[in-house]
Amino acid sequence: MTGSQDEPRTVCRRTVVAAVGGAGLTVALTACGDDAPGDGKGAGSTGGANAPGGDSGGTPGGGGGGKVLAGVAEIPEGGGKIIGDVVVTQPVKGEFKAFSAKCTHQGCAVGSVAANVIVCPCHNSRFDASDSSVQGGPATSPLPSAPIRREGDSIVLA
Template identity: 60%
Template sequence: MIASVGVGGLALAVAACGGTDTVQPAGNAAPAESSAPQAGATQSSAPQGGGTALAKTADIPVGGGTIFKDQKIVVTQPTEGDFKAFSATCTHQGCTVGSVEGDAIVCPCHGSQFAIADGSVKNGPAERPLPAQQITVEGDQIMLG
């Protein structure tokens, strides 16, 4: 399944070295109750127009995530209502991550895996976590920036 949003791209100064064009949101974890905003995402009840619309909250699976290749960002929802965003550029050699499989963001180039909850390295060869990106949740919209 390819998931891409045709809005303005996020400029990153890191060149990607390749990868797959397939984006696979994944995860069937049981929802957990959470009503507090989490680090990396702020929430409000109505759109305020502070950034670029990236996706609807319903588009991001609980216990998984979605990669937005044009913006070079991956948005995850580790638990219900807890949205996180990370750079989609692998910290190993700059490839674009290719999928979200269960609780891992996976780079197709050399097999590095990163946790959907905090971007930390679950499996190398990458040694550094994926950098967090700023998103906000406004109503049912996830906004970049």
């Protein structure tokens, strides 16, 4: 009798490895994002996440129009803040930009913004905080920009 419930099933090693790898990726991606803007914890300040941002252009990582990303006071001059899949910067006083927080090299989440430089911790790619141009590789393409606007004391995804 083939196919009975009493017979053991043979599972390929490749199937097991793929299933375990997929489950691990799901856990890792779930742990990466913190979409709570402005709470000052975890990925919301200057560490971790994937995505869009900028004064013009498309919305690379999706995102809904009108979503408040941060308060103006939360974005330091010459620095920035990573909020979910967006990195918002203030390269000069009163000028705000937003870019994808996903590195163009291998898709890692950028990890920090300081001294007008966005840094990816995976392979140390560096991007200019004013236009996301590559300052140091291995990335060769700038971070995609996403439209933002200032509404009073808030930075909003357009």
